[in-house]
Amino acid sequence: QVQLVESGGGLVQAGGSLRLSCAASGRTFSSRAMGWFRQAPGKEREFVAAISGSGGTTYYADAVKGRFTISRDNAKNTVYLQMNSLKPEDTAVYYCAARNSYYSMSYYLREYDYWGQGTQVTVSS
Secondary structure, eight states, X not given: OOOEEEEOOEEEETTOOEEEEEEEOSSOGGGSOEEEEEEOTTSOOEEEEEEOSSSOOEEEOTXXXXXXXXXXXXXXXXXXXXXXXXXXXXXXXXXXXXXXXXXXXXXXXXXXXXXXXXXXEEEEO
16 A cells, blocks of 8 residues: 655746655555646646656656656655746646556556645646
């Protein structure tokens, strides 16, 4: 079982930056692909970014490419999402997710097995 706890959300003006963190429990963190998803009010949850267990490979949604960076520190069991040049349309609850060990990265929500509780990001115009 894996528990995920997100932090770092908040209110920021357009053009600003935030860094989200997701701390994971357990000793298998480095074997798990991790992802960030987001859900805006009235919309479905959508893929934002994913990273392989080693951290060597990453995927991004087109909407955030060039502005967001996903990274991980396996020694700290933590994955990060650095968000720069934030826009009002980035406003959402951001969720961290983990796949079962040794599965590859995915941008499909249904392929993630563990989820955090979410952290709110609000970008004002």
